[in-house]
Amino acid sequence: MTDTLTVPGSRAAKPQQILDAARQLFLKDGFGATSMDAIAKTAGVSKATVYARFSSKEELFAAMMNAECGRTWPELSGSELYNLDPVGKLREVAARYVRFITSPYTVSLLRVVAAEATRTPELGRIFYENAPGLGRRRFAELLQAADAKGILRVSDPLRAADHFFSLLRSDMHIRCLVGLPAPAEGELDDHAREVVEMFLRLYQPAPASA
Amino acid sequence: MTDTLTVPGSRAAKPQQILDAARQLFLKDGFGATSMDAIAKTAGVSKATVYARFSSKEELFAAMMNAECGRTWPELSGSELYNLDPVGKLREVAARYVRFITSPYTVSLLRVVAAEATRTPELGRIFYENAPGLGRRRFAELLQAADAKGILRVSDPLRAADHFFSLLRSDMHIRCLVGLPAPAEGELDDHAREVVEMFLRLYQPAPASA
DNA sequence: GTCTATAAAGGGATAGAC
DNA sequence: GTCTATCCCTTTATAGAC
Numbered sequence: 001m002t003d004t005l006t007v008p009g010s011r012a013a014k015p016q017q018i019l020d021a022a023r024q025l026f027l028k029d030g031f032g033a034t035s036m037d038a039i040a041k042t043a044g045v046s047k048a049t050v051y052a053r054f055s056s057k058e059e060l061f062a063a064m065m066n067a068e069c070g071r072t073w074p075e076l077s078g079s080e081l082y083n084l085d086p087v088g089k090l091r092e093v094a095a096r097y098v099r100f101i102t103s104p105y106t107v108s109l110l111r112v113v114a115a116e117a118t119r120t121p122e123l124g125r126i127f128y129e130n131a132p133g134l135g136r137r138r139f140a141e142l143l144q145a146a147d148a149k150g151i152l153r154v155s156d157p158l159r160a161a162d163h164f165f166s167l168l169r170s171d172m173h174i175r176c177l178v179g180l181p182a183p184a185e186g187e188l189d190d191h192a193r194e195v196v197e198m199f200l201r202l203y204q205p206a207p208a209s210a
Numbered sequence: 211m212t213d214t215l216t217v218p219g220s221r222a223a224k225p226q227q228i229l230d231a232a233r234q235l236f237l238k239d240g241f242g243a244t245s246m247d248a249i250a251k252t253a254g255v256s257k258a259t260v261y262a263r264f265s266s267k268e269e270l271f272a273a274m275m276n277a278e279c280g281r282t283w284p285e286l287s288g289s290e291l292y293n294l295d296p297v298g299k300l301r302e303v304a305a306r307y308v309r310f311i312t313s314p315y316t317v318s319l320l321r322v323v324a325a326e327a328t329r330t331p332e333l334g335r336i337f338y339e340n341a342p343g344l345g346r347r348r349f350a351e352l353l354q355a356a357d358a359k360g361i362l363r364v365s366d367p368l369r370a371a372d373h374f375f376s377l378l379r380s381d382m383h384i385r386c387l388v389g390l391p392a393p394a395e396g397e398l399d400d401h402a403r404e405v406v407e408m409f410l411r412l413y414q415p416a417p418a419s420a
Numbered sequence: 421g422t423c424t425a426t427a428a429a430g431g432g433a434t435a436g437a438c
Numbered sequence: 439g440t441c442t443a444t445c446c447c448t449t450t451a452t453a454g455a456c
Binding site: 028029030031032033110111112113114115117118119121123124125127128132136162163165166167169170171174175177178179180198201202 | 238239240241242243320321322323324325327328329331333334335337338342346372373375376377379380381384385387388389390408411412
């Protein structure tokens with residue numbers, strides 16, 4: 001469970017090397033197409049060393065996924081975000097989110113979780129709660145604060161958060177999932193801006209004059 | 211290439227049995243976790259018979275996917291839809307779409323395409339063009355017609371179609387992809403209705419009084 | 421804990437008879 | 439075209455020396 005600690009000192013770096021190699025290969029090729037040989041070779045250790053720490057391929061996969069599933073929302077928040085006004089926050093979160101969901105890392109992670117969802121049902125729940133679910137709840141809190149200040153009118157913050165993120169994913173998300181190229185940076189930014197404007201049209205107390 | 215024809219007569223049913231078994235197993239377990247033995251057994255033939263028709267596992271997979279990728283959009287259209295007024299069409303397409311994207315078949319298909327996207331790049335393009343891309347274009351035509359009649363004001367139909375489908379997918383889509391249970395029928399319908407109302411707020415010439 | 425070497429099993433693909 | 443039986447390689451997992 002919580003033996004991810006193993007003395008963070010000088011040596012005992014090999015377990016981490018193994019996890020790094022596992023992440024790299026599992027996310028690139030998926031569970032089935034990744035062999036323990038390849039992981040050992042990439043980590044620079046022997047296969048027996050891998051098995052000394054992780055008793056099976058499944059356990060190594062689970063350990064890697066548990067470590068990765070928590071890394072998403074931090075990339076979307078960040079302390080400098082809290083100096084912005086509410087609408088500025090919308091714009092900043094939108095700009096980060098479109099980059100985030102189209103990034104190769106995020107796309108690979110979702111692919112692998114989806115591919116293994118039937119074989120490992122709890123994996124999907126862990127991923128959802130720590131990544132999209134967490135982002136959704138955090139963003140809903142932000143919307144609720146904006147509602148309290150009278151800047152937005154949001155009666156159901158979670159639902160509004162869904163609208164915001166859904167519109168940002170657009171069909172870019174599906175396109176990236178199936179391997180089509182992500183839009184260029186400029187298009188991502190344009191899209192994010194347009195979605196923020198649309199979101200404001202939907203949720204600003206006084207409708208925009210347009 | 212086009213030798214899917216093999217005399218559609220009485221016998222020669224085995225190639226179809228093989229394709230059916232392949233679809234069932236590939237969509238359930240993915241490419242890597244499905245063995246040719248299992249496909250042969252499920253199809254009720256020997257493995258040699260499978261190889262007599264499909265020279266490799268990859269070829270069988272490709273043949274199955276090519277057959278499946280064209281089957282998605284027809285579930286969303288249908289002749290009875292054309293008797294409805296434009297807003298009625300929106301409601302009907304919305305109701306069908308939420309069921310469609312949360313159905314086990316659709317979820318499995320997208321999972322498998324996503325999982326194999328890096329190994330078989332053209333697969334993703336074929337899938338996209340025949341399924342989400344086609345639906346998007348067809349729906350955009352519908353929006354354009356509604357615009358011509360003055361019922362909606364849609365300056366960029368493809369973009370508006372993205373908004374419509376994105377809002378319908380909401381985060382249900384991600385939840386289903388990672389294996390979390392789909393919402394109940396009633397919730398799906400409620401969601402579809404709310405999205406149609408929101409879409410009308412965004413795209414009706416005279417803003418609703420709300 | 422880490423290595424080399426190997427056991428044990430599974431799965432893709434084929435040979436040869438019918 | 440179809441079957442049975444088999445080849446052969448890959449891959450998971452472990453034994454035993456250091």
